[in-house]
């Protein structure tokens with residue numbers, strides 16, 4: 001993990017239970033870097049991280065949320081106004097961050113917003129998620145894949161599969177590499 005996380009100092013890892021580990025960082029800046037670099041994956045599966053204060057049983061620390069950058073695409077120009085934006089933000093349970101400043105909120109034709117995602121709930125079909133790990137194309141949950149359905153999935157007995165790889169955003173932040181061929185807004189469409 002030290003290599004994956006590009007840490008300056010070491011990290012010690014101990015098992016809490018079969019799927020839960022305690023990471024102890026040698027320096028605070030390494031920990032901040034890891035927390036800020038969320039979401040992380042291990043074997044393509046989501047690695048949920050939470051701060052642990054050392055005061056309770058680490059097995060009881062809730063691991064149910066994860067911050068994700070999501071993109072809302074294909075919004076009609078008529079919807080690019082503060083009212084619709086607030087409705088979208090509210091439907092996502094609020095936001096943590098928007099792209100740098102209000103003027104960058106709308107990038108080209110899509111809205112990019114960092115949300116606090118409840119990973120116990122299914123992914124939303126109308127969103128595209130940046131750095132999305134593996135998930136189930138049948139029910140949209142992040143904690144398993146179709147393999148969990150065994151031979152039933154292979155035989156097509158658990159169709160339909162409303163979710164798919166299109167939920168992965170092709171462009172990822174923070175600088176949206178590969179974006180140069182698309183159109184930018186030079187002004188904030190919400191500016192009054």
Ligand SMILES: [Zn+2]
Pocket residue numbers: 136137138139140141144145146
């Ligand atoms: Zn499923």
